[in-house]
Amino acid sequence: MSTRIRRNTLADGREILLFQDADSPTAPLAEDDRPAEPRPTGGQLRFDLLTGEWVAVATHRQSRTHLPVAAECPLCPSAPGRPTEIPVADYDVVVFENRFPSLGPALGEVTADPRQHFAEAASESALTAPAHGRCEVVVFSSAHNGSFADLDPGRARTVIDAWANRTSELAAREGIEQVFVFENRGEEIGVTMNHPHGQIYAYPFVAPHTVITSARAVQHRRETGRPLMGDVLAFERSSGERMVLESAHFSAFVPFAARWPIEVHIVPHRQVLGINDLDDAERDDLARIYPEVLRRIDGLYSTPTPYIAAWHQAPVNCEDRSAEWMHLEITSPRRAENKLKFLAGSEAAMGAFVGDVSAEETAARLRVATLAHVDGRR
Incomplete structure (x- = not known):
């Protein structure tokens, strides 16, 4: 195509x-x-x-x-x-x-x-x-x-x-x-x-978050010979408890140490560095699974949920290409129908998150969330 x-x-x-x-x-x-x-x-x-x-x-x-x-x-x-x-x-x-x-x-x-x-x-x-x-x-x-x-x-x-x-x-x-590549949705965001x-x-520099995650990926590759995200993907697929849905080429799950009340990672089964590395079959599959995940998130509450969808691609001049693995992270501060999680002292000042709901609870809710849209909601 x-x-x-x-x-x-x-x-x-x-x-x-x-x-x-x-x-x-x-x-x-x-x-x-x-x-x-x-x-x-x-x-x-x-x-x-x-x-x-x-x-x-x-x-x-x-x-x-x-x-x-x-x-x-x-x-x-x-x-x-x-x-x-x-x-x-x-x-x-x-x-x-x-x-x-x-x-x-x-x-x-x-x-x-x-x-x-x-x-x-x-x-x-x-x-x-x-x-x-x-x-x-x-x-x-x-x-x-x-x-x-x-x-x-x-x-x-x-x-x-x-x-x-x-x-x-x-x-x-x-x-x-x-x-x-990213999307912000909702005035609350x-x-x-x-x-x-x-x-x-x-960016003319590597973003701070990527500096941290890339360094850990490189270290893991050196110590084990395997890409870190590959091991994370295998861990979540094997457990299944936090899995939201799977397709031929992607898995969507709530990560074990989720920081946000709603957090879903969509990870390709094949190791790629960026969106531009996805082949036609993977792009077609992603075009189906990604909107479905968003519809499930919207199905949790009676009104649309604010979120940030962030594509984590490898730096242009990454230290070790064999360590990198692109994925998408969708996060939302919405912790209840009329409540948001605010980054207060521990999170904002120290970067130490405190979760309001468990990853397993969020995943279970997303697995059964309705996929139907109500026209009057938007």
């Missing part, structure tokens, strides 16, 4: 890509006739000496669009007299450069650890760098209402192909060290636009 792609640029020079479903007719790509506005010059990276982490400062994001009504949604198709970010009358899946990026638009390399420069100069400039990188928006549908869970397998497959395309292209760009969409961050 080959998803068709059309490329263009918006009035201010940002790139836009339209991905078409397999059965979708080719439509002309309209031009963005909005007045060209200057793009943000980019933010700044500041290095935290205590943690060894880069922190992005992007003050221009304070003016970004916040929860617009449907008639003013910038992710809906353009209409006469109402141009949007997507200059077409209809579309399937669209990817474009974020108008308010946390990183970019300039690309370049960033020093992994500038402590030596700081020791020599002891100045602020030694701990700062341009916020190089790229931020993109991935719009799942031209319909303003709905979610990824509502996508049919054909549309979900188009989104997966878009993720794969962007992973490959962004990883090859100057200075990019990690490509992070911090979503500023309700139109179904996700995002992609192409």
Whole structure:
């Protein structure tokens, strides 16, 4: 299967890509006739000496669009007299450069650890760098209402192909060290636009969480000769107690040491480093199992559940490719119908999580959760 792609640029020079479903007719790509506005010059990276982490400062994001009504949604198709970010009358899946990026638009390399420069100069400039990188928006549908869970397998497959395309292209760009594909759903998570969409961050450094997990994966590989995620997958499949569902190519389970009230990992049975490594059969399978998992999560309560869906792909220049294993983590702070888990003292200050429900309890509930959607819920 080959998803068709059309490329263009918006009035201010940002790139836009339209991905078409397999059965979708080719439509002309309209031009963005909005007045060209200057793009943000980019933010700044500041290095935290205590943690060894880069922190992005992007003050221009304070003016970004916040929860617009449907008639003013910038992710809906353009209409006469109402141009949007997507200059077409209809579309399937669209990817474009974020108008308010946390990183970019300039690309370049960033020093992994500038402590030596700081020791020599002891100045602020030694701990700062341009916020190089790229931020993109991935719009799942031209319909303003709905979610990824509502996508049919054909549309979900188009989104997966878009993720794969962007992973490959962004990883090859100057200075990019990690490509992070994710979706935030729900205002409780911090979503500023309700139109179904996700995002992609192409970092000029390896994200802090990945630094930790990759180091453990490399250590495990050296000590056992096996990939760590492969052993985790075998452990969960053998137990079965926390398994939510399995397909030909993927397993979905609540991890043994789940931190969040709702947490599901979707892991491919074959070791791959990124979404772009999945073959056609795996992508088709993922297009079925992923929305089903989300529908089960939505089936737990009478209203849609907020979540973060995060693709953990291998760093571009990973230390040991044989140690890495891509997977998806879906997490939600919702611990009851009208209760959320907040990161308070232990979690926020110390990074030491305290679980509110057991992994086994959550998995059992998800196994029997209804898959039916009630139209009036959204």
